[in-house]
Amino acid sequence: MLLAEFPQVQAEQETFTFPENQAVGTLVTTISGSSARGGSLSYYIASGNLGNTFIVDQVTGQLSVGQALDFEAIQKYVVWIEARDTGFPPFSSYKKLEVTVVDVNDNAPEFEQDPFIAEIVENLSPRKLLTVAAVDRDSGLNGQLIYEIIEGNTENSFSINRATGEIRSVRPLDREKLSRYTLTIKASDKGTPLQSTTVKVIINVLDENDNAPRFSQIFSASVPENAPLGFTVTRVTTSDEDIGMNAISRYSIRDTSLPFIINPSTGDITVSRLLNREDTDRYRIRVSAHDSGWTVSTDVTVFVTDVNDNAPRFTKPSYYLECPELPGIGLKVTQVSATDPDEGSNGHVFYFIKSQSEFFRINATTGEIFNKQYLRYQNSSGSSNVNINRHSFIVTSSDRGNPPLLSETTVTINIVDSNDNAPLFLAPKYFTPVTKNVRAGTNLIKVTAVDDKDFGLNSEVEYFLSDESKTNKFRLDRNTGWISVSSSLMADLNKKFLFKVKAKDKGNPPLSSEVAVEIVVTEENYHTPEFSQSHMSVTIPESHSVGAVIRTVSARDRDAAMNGLIKYNISSGNEAGNFAINTTTGTLTLAKPLDFELCQNPEDYFPKVLENAPSGTTVIRLNASDADSGPNAVIAYAIQSSDSDLFVIDPNTGTITTQGFLDYETKQSYHLTIKAFNVPDEERCSFASVNIQLEGTNEYVPRFVSKSRSPSKPRSLYVLLTQHWPCNQLLQP
Structure with missing residues (x-):
C-alpha cells in the first residue's frame, strides 16, 4: 500500500478559541480533502470529542458546536477528524484540531450549606463564631469571592472577613435583649458582570445566669x-x-x-x-x-x-359600790365596762340588765347605770337578816357578731346613808344661871343636838366650842354636851358669858350647826321654881285654830333678881311641834292644825323607879301589837326623844332599863318618847309617852342650907296635854 493512496486532508484553521458561552451550532471550521483512489470523502470525529460537544457533517466536513461549552468542565478539546474514502477497503486520513474554551463568568458562588447555624454564650468578649464558605466554579476573577453582611446585623453586633467569610462578634451579646440573630451573608465574585449569592446565618445566643429573679x-x-x-x-x-x-x-x-x-x-x-x-x-x-x-x-x-371568737370581758368579775342616797331620778350610779378584742361588729359591745331591775336601768352603749327610783337609805336594825339597802342584779354584755357572744357580771349597789342632815339642837338657845361659888367640875347645862335622819357615823354627834368662843371658865364635854365649870367664878358676879357651841356629826364631810349658850353668874340660887299645879289636863276640839291660846302655865321663884326670873319651855311631849309656849309668860298656843280623823291617842306610861337604882334596872316593858302577820308584823323599838341619856330600850323586847346614876335631888322626873315601827318599813310606826317618876330614898340627915348650894339648872314641871294628835307625831320640846 502506497502512502499516496491515503486521502489528503486539510483544514482552514487547526486551533480555535471559543468562550464557553459560545452558541450551540457555531461553525468551528470545514474539513476538506481528496482521495487518489477517487470518490468522495466522508468525515467523522475520530476522538477527543469529550461530551460529544462537537458534531461534523459527514458530507461537507463542517465541524460545529453541538453542545454548550463549559469551561468549568473542559477547558480544551483536541479533536481528531477522520476523512474516509469510498474504496475497499476504505482508506482514512486524520486531522487534529485544538479548541480552547475561554472562561466566562457564568457561575454564581455557591455556599457549602444553607443556613449556617452557630451558638455563642451571652456576655462573652468578641470572638470568632464561624466561617461561611462559598465556591465559584469560574476561574480567575470570575471565581474570586468577597463576603459581606447585608441584613440582620442588629446594632452591628457582628463583622465578617470579606475575603475569608469569617464571622466574629463585635461586642458581648445579651441574650435577654436578643436571643437570636439571623444574618444574610452575600458572596460575590469579581467577574463582569459579577455573580453573587446569599445565605442565612443563624446565631443563637446561649443563656448565662446573669439575671436575678x-x-x-x-x-x-x-x-x-x-x-x-x-x-x-x-x-x-x-x-x-x-x-x-x-x-x-x-x-x-x-x-x-x-x-x-x-x-x-x-x-x-x-x-x-x-x-x-x-x-x-x-x-x-x-x-x-x-x-x-x-x-x-x-x-x-x-x-x-377577725372571726367572732371572743366574748366581751368585763374589767371586773363583779362590781360593788357603796352608793350614797340618791334624791333624784336618772342619776348616774356607776358604770360597768367590758371590752371585746374582736374587730368591727364582732367587737362592738352593748349592755343590758339580764332581769329587769325595779330600781336601775343601763345605757346599752356606755354601760352607765342610772337609778329609776329615789334611793333612800333605810334603817335595817331590826331582826330581819335581809339587807334592804343592798341591790344586786346581773348585767350582760354582748357583741354584735353572728352569732353573738355574751358574758355576765354581778353588780351590787349598797345604798349607804348620805350625810345630808346636820345635827339639830333641841333648843334654839341655851341659858342657865350659875352661882359664883360653884365648884370647878360642876355640870351646869347640857346642850343636845340630834341627827336622827341620818344613820351610823353620820348620826353620831360631837360638841365643840366655836373658835371665837374659847373660854377658860367653862369646859364642854365633846361626847355628852355637858357644859361644866372649869375654873372659879368668884370674880365674875353678874357677868354674862355668851358663846357658841358647835354640834358636828362624824360624816364625811361632816355637817354641823351652832347654838348660842348664855351663862350668867349670880348669887346663890336658893329656891326652885314652883308651878301653881303639878299636873294639868286640857281638852280642845280638832277645829282649834293655829295660834289660839290653850292654857297659860304659871310658876313662881322666891329668889331675887336673876335667880328669880322664870323661863318656860316645853321639855318633852311636843316632838311633832304642834304646840308653842311663850318663854316669858308661859302661854301655851296651838302651832299646827289638828285632825282627829287622822290621829290616834298616844299611849302614856307613868312608871316609877327608886333613886340610886343600879344600872340595868328594868323600868318598864312596852308591848306593841300589829294586826299584820309574818314579816309584816315584826316590830322594833327605839327611843325617839328623851330629856336624859340615863335610860335605854331593848329594840327587840321594848324593855326600858337604867344606865348610870339616878339622883332624886338632881332630877325627879324624866320624859321619853318611844317609837314602835315595822321592819323594814320604818314609816309604819306608832309612838308612846313614858313619864318616869323618880322616888327618893332617905339618904341624908337634915342640915342647914349653906351658901355653897348651887343647883345645876332651873326646876321644871312636866305638863301632859291630852288630845288626838296626827299619826306618827308626838309633842316636841
Whole structure:
C-alpha cells in the first residue's frame, strides 16, 4: 500500500478559541480533502470529542458546536477528524484540531450549606463564631469571592472577613435583649458582570445566669384567724429574664417563728400554726427566691381578719359600790365596762340588765347605770337578816357578731346613808344661871343636838366650842354636851358669858350647826321654881285654830333678881311641834292644825323607879301589837326623844332599863318618847309617852342650907296635854 493512496486532508484553521458561552451550532471550521483512489470523502470525529460537544457533517466536513461549552468542565478539546474514502477497503486520513474554551463568568458562588447555624454564650468578649464558605466554579476573577453582611446585623453586633467569610462578634451579646440573630451573608465574585449569592446565618445566643429573679408584684393577702392548718394564704411568683435552669426559682421563708410555711417549688404560702388576730393582726413575711446564682427577697403582708371568737370581758368579775342616797331620778350610779378584742361588729359591745331591775336601768352603749327610783337609805336594825339597802342584779354584755357572744357580771349597789342632815339642837338657845361659888367640875347645862335622819357615823354627834368662843371658865364635854365649870367664878358676879357651841356629826364631810349658850353668874340660887299645879289636863276640839291660846302655865321663884326670873319651855311631849309656849309668860298656843280623823291617842306610861337604882334596872316593858302577820308584823323599838341619856330600850323586847346614876335631888322626873315601827318599813310606826317618876330614898340627915348650894339648872314641871294628835307625831320640846 502506497502512502499516496491515503486521502489528503486539510483544514482552514487547526486551533480555535471559543468562550464557553459560545452558541450551540457555531461553525468551528470545514474539513476538506481528496482521495487518489477517487470518490468522495466522508468525515467523522475520530476522538477527543469529550461530551460529544462537537458534531461534523459527514458530507461537507463542517465541524460545529453541538453542545454548550463549559469551561468549568473542559477547558480544551483536541479533536481528531477522520476523512474516509469510498474504496475497499476504505482508506482514512486524520486531522487534529485544538479548541480552547475561554472562561466566562457564568457561575454564581455557591455556599457549602444553607443556613449556617452557630451558638455563642451571652456576655462573652468578641470572638470568632464561624466561617461561611462559598465556591465559584469560574476561574480567575470570575471565581474570586468577597463576603459581606447585608441584613440582620442588629446594632452591628457582628463583622465578617470579606475575603475569608469569617464571622466574629463585635461586642458581648445579651441574650435577654436578643436571643437570636439571623444574618444574610452575600458572596460575590469579581467577574463582569459579577455573580453573587446569599445565605442565612443563624446565631443563637446561649443563656448565662446573669439575671436575678424578679417578683411579679407586691404581694398581700388576707386570712381568717380561724383558718385551718394547711390553708393556702397566697402564692408568690417570680419572673426571670434568663431561661432554662437559670430561670427556675425556689422559695423559702427565713423566719421560722412565723406561723406560715412556703412550698419551695410553687411559692404557695400556707398556715402552719393556728392564728389569733387578737394577738397579731398582721404579719410581714420575708420571702426569698433563689435561682442557680441569685437570691432576691420581698415582703409579703398577711392581714389576719377577725372571726367572732371572743366574748366581751368585763374589767371586773363583779362590781360593788357603796352608793350614797340618791334624791333624784336618772342619776348616774356607776358604770360597768367590758371590752371585746374582736374587730368591727364582732367587737362592738352593748349592755343590758339580764332581769329587769325595779330600781336601775343601763345605757346599752356606755354601760352607765342610772337609778329609776329615789334611793333612800333605810334603817335595817331590826331582826330581819335581809339587807334592804343592798341591790344586786346581773348585767350582760354582748357583741354584735353572728352569732353573738355574751358574758355576765354581778353588780351590787349598797345604798349607804348620805350625810345630808346636820345635827339639830333641841333648843334654839341655851341659858342657865350659875352661882359664883360653884365648884370647878360642876355640870351646869347640857346642850343636845340630834341627827336622827341620818344613820351610823353620820348620826353620831360631837360638841365643840366655836373658835371665837374659847373660854377658860367653862369646859364642854365633846361626847355628852355637858357644859361644866372649869375654873372659879368668884370674880365674875353678874357677868354674862355668851358663846357658841358647835354640834358636828362624824360624816364625811361632816355637817354641823351652832347654838348660842348664855351663862350668867349670880348669887346663890336658893329656891326652885314652883308651878301653881303639878299636873294639868286640857281638852280642845280638832277645829282649834293655829295660834289660839290653850292654857297659860304659871310658876313662881322666891329668889331675887336673876335667880328669880322664870323661863318656860316645853321639855318633852311636843316632838311633832304642834304646840308653842311663850318663854316669858308661859302661854301655851296651838302651832299646827289638828285632825282627829287622822290621829290616834298616844299611849302614856307613868312608871316609877327608886333613886340610886343600879344600872340595868328594868323600868318598864312596852308591848306593841300589829294586826299584820309574818314579816309584816315584826316590830322594833327605839327611843325617839328623851330629856336624859340615863335610860335605854331593848329594840327587840321594848324593855326600858337604867344606865348610870339616878339622883332624886338632881332630877325627879324624866320624859321619853318611844317609837314602835315595822321592819323594814320604818314609816309604819306608832309612838308612846313614858313619864318616869323618880322616888327618893332617905339618904341624908337634915342640915342647914349653906351658901355653897348651887343647883345645876332651873326646876321644871312636866305638863301632859291630852288630845288626838296626827299619826306618827308626838309633842316636841
